[in-house]
Amino acid sequence: MNGTRLEAVLEDVRAVLLDVDDTIVDTQEAMVTAGTRAAAAIWPHRTDDHRAMAQRYYDDPGRWFPRYASGEVAFDDMRAGRLAEVATAYGLEVPADAHRSFEDAYAPAFRGAQRLFPDVPELLEAADRLGLPVALLTNSALAPTRVKLEVLDLADRFDVVVTTDTLGFGKPDRRVYVEACRLMGVEPAQVVCVGDSLEWDVLGAQAAGLRAVWLDRAGRGTTEQVASVRRLDELAAALDHRFGPPVTDR
Structure with a gap:
């Protein structure tokens, strides 16, 4: 993790905004x-x-x-x-x-050829346990996005799916992040955006007032002061630790 502590980014988060391509889908x-x-x-x-x-x-x-x-x-x-x-x-x-x-x-x-990354279910399960809504924000068009979700049996999993068709443009225009938050009914400051693009999913989201976590699957690293994880199950564990019930010895 680079620069920013993951725990600080997740403080008071009420929703998760996920990228699709090369974040949940290969x-x-x-x-x-x-x-x-x-x-x-x-x-x-x-x-x-x-x-x-x-x-x-x-x-x-x-x-x-x-x-x-x-x-x-x-x-x-x-x-x-x-x-x-x-x-x-x-x-x-x-x-x-x-x-x-x-x-x-x-x-x-x-x-x-559609394949879900194996760490995705754990993140979605953690969000469900914690009552955190999860929405999708992708720069792909609606039609190919629908194909991916249908093939992976996720078509009914997300109530909010924002594509470039939604407003006629995509990330990093701040309006698409704000629109996704509006559709979720959560203020941008309480939404964490997660994705593999440092430019679109992290810096763009932060400029729009959201929290952000960079999914750095390849371990490339960056000089930017951002929170990062190598896998989505790391984020799931952090969410469970941040919001889950305290664990005590018996």
């Missing part, structure tokens, strides 16, 4: 798996490059996804831009039917 692996299938459908002759193409699509060096999250470009334009960037990097043309081929191959593979 979106990187799902996207790379699906993207490998899509690249094979579009450029079948580049067999040795398909997974690397998919990884580049996920890494998004052209930063198309942040432009989408800010409301600058539409979802389909974001996908087209990322695909064109991959083609350019590999010296390829984008075929006329590429976007249809991409979707036909990508969608079923993406659905089948």
Whole structure:
């Protein structure tokens, strides 16, 4: 944990706001798996490059996804831009039917590749025990978010799910954090935002008046003065310790 004590961040917290992609769901692996299938459908002759193409699509060096999250470009334009960037990097043309081929191959593979991180249930169970509502705030669109939740049998778990479709933009615009808090009926100062993006889930949340905990699964560390955990079950244990009944010897 860096800089800020986790116990201080959780003081008087009344709700949890969770990121989705690469926080509760292994979106990187799902996207790379699906993207490998899509690249094979579009450029079948580049067999040795398909997974690397998919990884580049996920890494998004052209930063198309942040432009989408800010409301600058539409979802389909974001996908087209990322695909064109991959083609350019590999010296390829984008075929006329590429976007249809991409979707036909990508969608079923993406659905089948959804995996919940194993530390998620413990956090959700802790929140339930303590009566803390849990909402989702993601920069993904509603449709792919719904796919993830349905596949993982979580479609009815969260009363509040805020996506980029909700206001037309996403994190780190302060209004989306405030809207999520409003929908939960909890003041921002009593909500802790948890996610894997230091920029979006921590610094953006703090700028909007929320508490924040960085999920640093890779143990990268940061010079920012923020509370962090490596796993969500660490946060669950901290919540239980902070709000649970005192333990006494018998």
